[in-house]
Every structure is written in structure tokens, then in C-alpha cells.
Amino acid sequence: MGMYTLLVVTVLVVLTPGLISAYRxxxxxxxxxxxxxxxxxxxxxxxxxxxxxxCSQTGCNHPVATVNGSRVIWTKSVRxxxxxxxxxxxxxxxxxxxxxxxxxxxxxxxxxxxxxIDLKSEVEVEIQHPMMxxxxxxxxxxxxxxxxxxxxxxxxPKEVCWGKGGCPISGCKNKFLQTDGTKVTWSESSxxxxxxxxxxxxxxxxxxxxxxxxxxxxxxxxxxxGILNDIKNEIKLEIQDVHLVRGSVKDKLVLPCSYSxxxxxxxxxxxxxxxxxxxxxxxxxxxDGNEVTWRHSNRYELDGxxxxxxxxxxxxxxxxxxxxxxxxxxxxxxxxxDIMKEIRVEIREADHLSGLVGDTIxxxxxxxxxxxxxxxxxxxxxxPTFKCTDTVVSTDGDxxxxxxxGKYVLKGKLETGDxxxxxxxxxxxxxxxxxxxxxxxxxxxxxxxxxxxEVIDDGxxx
Numbered sequence: 001m002g003m004y005t006l007l008v009v010t011v012l013v014v015l016t017p018g019l020i021s022a023y024r025x026x027x028x029x030x031x032x033x034x035x036x037x038x039x040x041x042x043x044x045x046x047x048x049x050x051x052x053x054x055c056s057q058t059g060c061n062h063p064v065a066t067v068n069g070s071r072v073i074w075t076k077s078v079r080x081x082x083x084x085x086x087x088x089x090x091x092x093x094x095x096x097x098x099x100x101x102x103x104x105x106x107x108x109x110x111x112x113x114x115x116x117i118d119l120k121s122e123v124e125v126e127i128q129h130p131m132m133x134x135x136x137x138x139x140x141x142x143x144x145x146x147x148x149x150x151x152x153x154x155x156x157p158k159e160v161c162w163g164k165g166g167c168p169i170s171g172c173k174n175k176f177l178q179t180d181g182t183k184v185t186w187s188e189s190s191x192x193x194x195x196x197x198x199x200x201x202x203x204x205x206x207x208x209x210x211x212x213x214x215x216x217x218x219x220x221x222x223x224x225x226g227i228l229n230d231i232k233n234e235i236k237l238e239i240q241d242v243h244l245v246r247g248s249v250k251d252k253l254v255l256p257c258s259y260s261x262x263x264x265x266x267x268x269x270x271x272x273x274x275x276x277x278x279x280x281x282x283x284x285x286x287x288d289g290n291e292v293t294w295r296h297s298n299r300y301e302l303d304g305x306x307x308x309x310x311x312x313x314x315x316x317x318x319x320x321x322x323x324x325x326x327x328x329x330x331x332x333x334x335x336x337x338d339i340m341k342e343i344r345v346e347i348r349e350a351d352h353l354s355g356l357v358g359d360t361i362x363x364x365x366x367x368x369x370x371x372x373x374x375x376x377x378x379x380x381x382x383x384p385t386f387k388c389t390d391t392v393v394s395t396d397g398d399x400x401x402x403x404x405x406g407k408y409v410l411k412g413k414l415e416t417g418d419x420x421x422x423x424x425x426x427x428x429x430x431x432x433x434x435x436x437x438x439x440x441x442x443x444x445x446x447x448x449x450x451x452x453x454e455v456i457d458d459g460x461x462x
Contacts, residue, residue, distance in 0.1 A: 024125075025124075025125055026127075026137060028127070029099055032094060032095065035125070036092055037092060037093065038121070040089065040119075045069045045113075048066070048091055048109060048110040049063050050063065050064050050080070050091075050107070057259070060109050064106075080093065080095060081093075098127050107120065108121045116334040117334065118332075118337050137235055137237050137238070138239075144210070146207075147218055147235045149203045151203070151222045153201040158224060160222050161177065162192070162205050163219045164217075166217050166234055168219075169228075173219065179194065191208050192205060192206075193205075193206045194206070210239050218235045219233070220235070243343045244345075245344070245346070246345075246348070247347055248318070248347065248382040252317070253318050254312055255313040258312065259339055265306060265309070266289050267288055267289055268286070268328070269331070270283065270285045270286075270326060270327065270329075271327045272325075272326055273324070275342055276327075278338075287311065289306065290307070298316075299316040300313065300316075318347055319347070320347050323347040348450055350450035350451060350452045352454065356426075356457075357455055357458070358425055359425070359426055360423070362420050366418050367419070368417055373397035378434060378435065379391045379392065379437070380432060381433050388437050391404070392408045392421075393410060399414070409421075421434065427455065428455050433453075
């Protein structure tokens with residue numbers, strides 16, 4: 001199809017070449033994809049490989065190309081090409097005529113044996129069928145990715161603007177970047193950049209450090225003289241928070257982290273905060289690879305099989321202060337070789353409600369139903385990752401589709417988003433946590449509310 005997809009890698013990988021970083025790019029069957037791999041500029045002979053699957057501790061799994069210095073010495077087929085001469089700090093893998101089987105994870109590994117540097121970079125590739133919409137770009141929190149926008153410059157370069165939201169009749173709504181056709185003349189933030197050759201019509205937008213609130217529709221508008229002549233390109237951006245752990249106060253949380261132990265176990269540290277260049281900030285736990293050697297308190301533990309590289313962190317009885325970013329750091333010998341993974345933790349604080357035995361109590365829960373109603377459920381216990389635990393009531397959005405008994409009733413107007421739960425003649429057995437969950441399309445988008453019900457026995461109920 002002649003379309004090229006390019007994903008731009010953050011500077012962080014260049015500075016810390018041992019960091020395994022995940023990036024994502026999408027393509028359509030028949031496209032040519034370019035998977036990036038950056039490394040420090042070092043005057044030393046390098047050994048490199050591209051492989052299918054996650055980066056292992058040594059070599060490349062299922063290799064598709066190998067490089068020695070400036071020479072490509074092997075490729076699995078003619079569809080795989082590595083242009084080693086394009087830059088002293090680039091080793092991009094080009095895959096031509098992609099198909100659905102090309103979807104999956106790819107690993108680029110660059111080693112500088114004389115200085116002990118081993119760069120590991122991963123790219124997640126998603127190939128879509130030609131009948132699927134090609135104006136959809138998917139990414140993850142903290143990714144750097146590119147929204148494509150190109151035009152012909154046969155008649156000369158044109159002014160371009162980027163805005164958030166659909167393309168209006170003229171201009172860009174919520175504009176955050178502008179060009180005069182040859183250079184960027186205004187940008188709202190350094191997170192928005194045009195890294196292509198603007199003078200040749202490549203106005204593709206690169207966004208670094210993605211956040212969930214950047215999800216939505218984007219408009220690229222190329223200004224053409226005349227009424228209604230502008231070229232408009234709308235792109236939908238979906239952002240997934242893939243390293244997110246949600247929990248409630250007093251929950252037991254598990255933050256996943258593992259590594260390959262083919263070459264033996266390694267020292268590990270966990271910190272509360274982003275991964276530092278050489279250490280864990282605000283350490284909460286350390287391990288020598290075989291056992292935990294230090295912990296900030298008894299609430300932190302490694303319950304997995306350390307001998308097999310499972311160093312997932314368990315936090316007992318979570319509290320509000322446990323929210324935020326955590327860093328899992330596996331120490332690997334050599335400069336900048338440590339494996340690091342960051343996980344974001346969100347802690348929900350439950351509302352508190354009390355009543356007497358025999359009372360009829362209503363647990364409040366409402367959502368905005370302006371754009372239509374949504375399926376929802378009420379369950380016992382804290383809100384799990386999906387659905388409800390021990391469901392007592394559920395709806396299809398418009399009607400109650402299940403009720404455990406006549407004891408549980410939704411008396412509010414469902415069409416207005418009032419899904420408050422009424423419990424008739426409560427008993428001590430009704431005491432505890434309740435979860436109200438309203439389903440919202442998309443990964444981890446559901447609206448959730450937790451209420452802790454206390455039932456007091458004053459001795460007057462027989």
C-alpha cells in the first residue's frame with residue numbers, strides 16, 4: 001500500500017540502554033512498518049539482533065536479523081531489512097508487506113562488549129485487517145507514538161495545524177500546534193513535536209509521555225486556498241494504562257514483576273516512585289535474589305517463587321498513602337543493564353454509611369446518563385478488576401436484569417443514572433463493603449464506588 005508507519009522512541013532509552021521499554025505501533029495488512037531502535041553513540045564495535053517475542057536476558061528469541069558492527073550478516077527473509085547506515089544511533093527494522101501473523105512483540109538488542117553496555121528495547125506491533133478503520137492509533141500510558149498526517153507538496157508546502165477534537169469547518173479546535181509549511185511556528189507543549197520533514201509534507205504528530213487524558217480524536221488540517229478546500233485528517237487515539245493496579249483501602253495488592261533466571265537470580269529492589277538512573281527511590285523492599293533482605297515494614301512481601309524470577313510485590317492492608325508509581329528494579333551486572341518496570345497504583349477510599357438492625361438503608365450511587373444508560377451491578381466486597389463479586393443486583397442499563405432477592409431494590413430512576421441500592425430490613429449479616437460498578441466501554445474505564453456499611457444492633461429488634 002506504500003504507507004510507512006514510524007514509531008519514535010523516547011530519549012530515555014538512549015540514556016539508559018539497559019532499560020527494557022515497551023512501545024507500540026500499528027499497521028494494516030500490506031503496509032511497510034519501521035520499528036525503531038536507538039542506542040548511545042559509542043565508538044566501539046557493536047553486536048545486535050532483532051527477534052520475535054519479549055527480550056530475554058541473553059540474545060534474541062526467534063531472531064529475524066543479526067548485525068555485526070556496520071554489517072548486516074543475516075536476515076530471516078527478504079521481508080526483514082536493517083538499515084545500519086541510516087544513523088550512528090539507529091538500528092531500525094523494516095518489515096515489508098506485513099500480514100496479521102506479524103502482530104506481536106519484537107525485541108531489539110544492541111551490545112557493546114568492550115564497554116559492557118547491553119541495550120534492550122521492545123516494540124509491540126498490531127496489524128489490522130484492511131477492512132478495519134485505519135484512523136485508529138493505540139498506545140499506552142507513558143508511550144511515545146506518532147499520529148500520521150502527510151500531504152503532497154507538488155504545489156508547495158502549506159500551513160498546518162493540529163487540534164484536539166474533530167475537524168471543524170475552519171481552523172483547528174483546541175489548537176496546540178501550528179506550522180507555516182516549513183517549520184513549527186507555535187506549540188503548546190514540548191510533548192508535541194513534528195519529527196518528519198515538514199517541507200516535504202510530513203506533518204505527522206509525535207506525542208511523548210502519553211497520559212490517559214490525551215485519549216480522544218485529533219485533527220490535522222492542511223490549509224488550501226479557496227472555500228472548503230482544506231485537507232482534513234481525523235485520527236482517534238486510544239490509550240491503555242497497562243501497568244495499572246487498582247485497589248481499595250485495606251485490600252491486599254499484588255504488583256506484578258518477573259524476569260528470566262536462565263543465568264541465575266539477581267538482586268532486586270522495589271521503590272515507591274519512578275525508577276532512578278541507578279537505584280530505587282524511597283525503597284520499600286530489597287532482595288539478594290534468594291530471599292528478602294530488608295523491608296520498610298511487614299506490609300511488604302515477595303510471595304512469588306524468587307528462584308523462578310517472580311519478584312511481584314505484595315502490599316498488605318493498603319491505605320491511601322500507598323497510591324502512586326512503584327519501581328521494580330532487577331540488578332544486572334554491567335553499565336546501564338538493570339531491568340526496570342514501573343507500575344501505577346490507584347487506591348479507592350470507601351464511603352461509610354451506618355444504620356440500625358431492621359432499618360431500610362439506601363446506598364447512594366449515580367452516574368451521568370446524558371448520553372444514554374449503561375449496564376451496572378452491585379456486589380459484596382471491594383470492586384474487583386472486572387464485573388462484581390457476589391452480585392446482588394445488576395441491570396442492562398434500562399431494567400433490572402437480576403436481583404438476588406426482594407431484599408435488594410433499585411428505587412431510583414435508571415434512565416437518569418440513579419442506581420442507588422436499597423436494602424430492606426438490614427441485619428448484621430448485611431454489614432460490610434459494597435461495590436457499585438457502572439460499565440464504561442474501554443479497558444479499565446468503569447466507574448466504581450465503594451461503600452462500607454455498618455449495621456448497629458441497639459437491642460430493640462427482636
